[in-house]
Structure formats: C-alpha cells, structure tokens
Amino acid sequence: MKYAVFSDIHSNYEALQVCLKKMQDLKVDGYAFCGDLIGYGPNPEECTRALMYLKNFVGVMGNHDICLFEKEFSRWFSEYANLAMVFTLKNLSSKSKKFISQFLTVYNGEHFSMVHGSFTDPYRDYLLTPEQFILNLPKWQGNVCFVGxxxxxxxxxxxxxxxxxxxxxxxxxxxxxxxPGVRYMINPGSVGQPRDANNMASFGIFDTTKNTFRLLRLPYDIKAVQTKIEAQKLPQILSDRLPKGV
Ligand SMILES: [Fe+2]
Structure with missing residues (x-):
C-alpha cells in the first residue's frame, strides 16, 4: 500500500490542490490525514469537499476541527485563530461539518497509528522532544505513527x-x-501553513511495501491565498506568515 500522509491544511485550497494532484500522479492507494482541515485560511468548504470523495481516506481530528463541535477547545486559541474560527463556522455547510465530525481522535490501523497532537493529549500537546516521544511510545501500536x-x-x-x-x-x-525493529513517529509537516521557515506545502508518502517514507515540498500560489485572506478581512497575520513559512 502507498499512503499519502498529510496534515494541517488549514483551509488553504491552493496548497491542497497542488498536493492532491501530486498524490494522484504518484498513484497512492489511500490517504492518511493527521488533522486541522479547517481554521486560519479562506476556503474551509472547498478543502472539505476536496477530501470528501477520496478513496481509502482516514482522518483524525485536529484542535481546530474539534472546535466546530466542542467550543471549549478554542479557549487555548490566539485572538486571530478565534476570528478565523468565526469565519469558518459561517462558511462551512452542514454536509461538510458532518464529514469532519466523523474524523477519529486516534487511529490505530494495520499499517500505522495516527493522532493530531500526541497520544497523551490529542488536541493540545506539541510533540517535539525525545522525552515526549518516550512517554507516547506505550500508547500506540506498531512501528509507524503519524502526528501533525x-x-x-x-x-x-x-x-x-x-x-x-x-x-x-x-x-x-x-x-x-x-x-525493522525501529519505531517511528513522523510528522509530514503542513500542507497549508508550514512553519519551518520553508513556505512550500509539505506532505509525505508512506510505502508499506518498500517500507519507506518520502517527504515532498511543493510550491503553490501563495499570492492567490493572500488575496483571498485579505478580501475576507481575515487577520493580516494569516496572510503575512504564508510567504515566510512561519
Ligand atoms: Fe494546525
């Protein structure tokens, strides 16, 4: 099986389209989404519709996605994240909300496990250190897991x-x-809002036959997304950060 592994789209339709096109060119058999489909960006509905009909799709819910259903999770949001959530709630159909509501909190499958933040705190933990990694090891099965x-x-x-x-x-x-015999926790980076000082969309390909993980970075039309963010009067920081990749 060849899985596309992707995360943190954040309503960035331009970046998502470029990534989905590449995934399809690479003839993936399935799609593993690590959460945060919505929030921040200008196209929540378009992005949700783009995932809705993918074959062999499994998704976990991110901290922005869960806010559609459980408002208390937005308590930890910045002011601009909250403003973007108000915009998202106004611009998402009930069909799309229903699709996102079916995302899991944690996925444990045959080939990999998956969670948005960490297995100790799926919606808040930023998994960044070896110490956190060790704490998480007993909480998932198999040799490969994906986080966002x-x-x-x-x-x-x-x-x-x-x-x-x-x-x-x-x-x-x-x-x-x-x-073999090594356990891996992999973050495929962000499709729609990379924060590693590289502004290109990021995603991965997990090949269970070759036992490889390939990370790809693709340029997309950042200017077009900025124009939409500004037209919708979303907070300026959400436009300014995209070309910087921060
Ligand atoms: Fe995110």
Missing amino acids: HSHVPFIMSYREGHIPQVDVFYGRDVTIKLM
Missing part, C-alpha cells in the same frame, strides 16, 4: 535500549528507509 499539529516535518526513531533520535527533513524530496 506543530506544522514542522520531522521523524523520531527509537530502537529499544537506545536514545531516541530526532531528525528534521531538509530538501524538497527526501526518502527515508524505515528499518
């Missing part, structure tokens, strides 16, 4: 009895061979 939330692509690996290793992905197209 930080918007930074990384790979943590752990072989029993060794110190966990944390690596970030550099370059536009990097393939990592996953070794």
Whole structure:
C-alpha cells in the first residue's frame, strides 16, 4: 500500500490542490490525514469537499476541527485563530461539518497509528522532544505513527535500549528507509501553513511495501491565498506568515 500522509491544511485550497494532484500522479492507494482541515485560511468548504470523495481516506481530528463541535477547545486559541474560527463556522455547510465530525481522535490501523497532537493529549500537546516521544511510545501500536499539529516535518526513531533520535527533513524530496525493529513517529509537516521557515506545502508518502517514507515540498500560489485572506478581512497575520513559512 502507498499512503499519502498529510496534515494541517488549514483551509488553504491552493496548497491542497497542488498536493492532491501530486498524490494522484504518484498513484497512492489511500490517504492518511493527521488533522486541522479547517481554521486560519479562506476556503474551509472547498478543502472539505476536496477530501470528501477520496478513496481509502482516514482522518483524525485536529484542535481546530474539534472546535466546530466542542467550543471549549478554542479557549487555548490566539485572538486571530478565534476570528478565523468565526469565519469558518459561517462558511462551512452542514454536509461538510458532518464529514469532519466523523474524523477519529486516534487511529490505530494495520499499517500505522495516527493522532493530531500526541497520544497523551490529542488536541493540545506539541510533540517535539525525545522525552515526549518516550512517554507516547506505550500508547500506540506498531512501528509507524503519524502526528501533525506543530506544522514542522520531522521523524523520531527509537530502537529499544537506545536514545531516541530526532531528525528534521531538509530538501524538497527526501526518502527515508524505515528499518525493522525501529519505531517511528513522523510528522509530514503542513500542507497549508508550514512553519519551518520553508513556505512550500509539505506532505509525505508512506510505502508499506518498500517500507519507506518520502517527504515532498511543493510550491503553490501563495499570492492567490493572500488575496483571498485579505478580501475576507481575515487577520493580516494569516496572510503575512504564508510567504515566510512561519
Ligand atoms: Fe494546525
């Protein structure tokens, strides 16, 4: 099986379209989405409709997605995230809300596990350190799991009895061979709002036959998204950060 692994679209339709096109060119068999489909960006409805009909799609809910249904999670939001959520609630159909409501909190499947933040706190934890990685290890099964939330692509690996290793992905197209007996926690980065000082959309391909994870970075029309953000009078920071990748 070849899975497209992607996260943190944040209503950025231009970035999503470029990534979906590449996923389809690469003939993926399934789609694993690590959460935060909506929030921040100008096209929540279009992005949701784009995922709705994908074959073999599994998604987990992000901290922005859950706010559509449980308002108390927005207590930890910045002011601009809250303003974007008001916009999202006004611009999302009931059909799209229903689709997002079916996302899981945690996924444990045959080939991988998946959660948005971490298994210890699915909607709030930013999984960034080896210590957090160790705390999470007993909470998921198998050798590969995917997370989102930080918007930074990384790979943590752990072989029993060794110190966990944390690596970030550099370059536009990097393939990592996953070794037997090693457990991996992988963040595919963000489709719609990268925060690793690289403004290109980020996603990965997990090939269970070759046992590889490939990370790709793709340019998209940032200017078009900025124009929409500004036309909708969403907070200026949401436009300004996109070209900087922060
Ligand atoms: Fe996010």
